[in-house]
C-alpha cells in the first residue's frame with residue numbers, strides 16, 4: 576500500500592503525535608513515506624484557480640508543495656499527523672491542505688451529507704486518516720474544527736484519532752499510563768487495514784483521556800512551575 580504521512584508538527588521526529596502515527600503504522604504492518612512540513616517551503620494558495628481553469632489539476636506555483644501534492648496524488652492512503660493548534664491545523668499544514676484545492680473541480684454537487692461539495696478528492700478512492708494530539712485535556716470542543724475540516728475536505732470516511740492530554744505522551748515517567756492508549760492506536764491500525772475503519776470498542780478507548788482532567792491539570796501546572804524554577 577502506498578502510504579504518505581504528512582507530519583505537520585514543528586517537532587518533526589520528536590513529535591508526540593508522530594509517535595501515535597508510528598504505532599498506527601505498526602498495527603497496519605505497513606511502511607510509509609514521511610513528509611515533515613517544517614522542513615519544507617510551502618507557500619499559501621494564491622487563489623489564482625489556474626489548477627481549475629488551465630492546468631488540469633496541477634498547481635502553477637514552484638515550491639516544495641508540488642512534489643508533496645504529487646505524492647498525495649499517487650497515494651492510496653494519506654495520514655495527516657499533526658498537533659492541534661488553536662483548535663485547528665498548524666499553519667504550514669493548513670497551507671498544504673489549502674493547496675489540495677488542485678485535486679478538486681469547480682463543479683459542485685449535493686453530497687449524501689446534504690452539503691454542497693466540489694467534485695474531486697472527497698468522493699474519490701483515496702483514503703485519509705487524521706491523527707492528532709493536543710495539550711488540553713478535552714476532546715469535545717478541542718478537535719471538532721480539525722475533524723470537521725478533514726472529513727469535509729477528504730471524505731466522511733476519514734478515520735480520526737484525537738489524543739487529549741498530549742503532555743503525558745512524551746514524559747519519561749508516564750510510559751505506563753500511556754501504554755494502553757498506544758496499544759489501542761496499534762489495534763486501530765490493524766482494524767483500519769482490515770476493514771477501512773476503527774471498531775467502536777477501540778475508538779471508545781481512543782476517545783478517552785489518559786487520566787481525569789483535574790489530575791492532568793494539576794500534573795501540567797506543577798510541571799510548568801518546576802520548569803520556571805530551573
Ligand SMILES: Cc1cc2nc3c(=O)[nH]c(=O)nc-3n(C[C@H](O)[C@H](O)[C@H](O)COP(=O)(O)O)c2cc1C
Pocket residue numbers: 584585586589590591592593657658659660661662663708709710711712717741742
Ligand atoms: C501555537 C500552539 C497552539 C496550540 N493550540 C492547542 C489547542 O488549541 N488545543 C490543544 O489541546 N493544544 C494546543 N496546543 C498544544 C499542542 O497541540 C500539544 O502540545 C501537542 O501534543 C504537540 O504535539 P507534537 O509534539 O506532535 O507537536 C498548542 C500548541 C501550540 C504551540
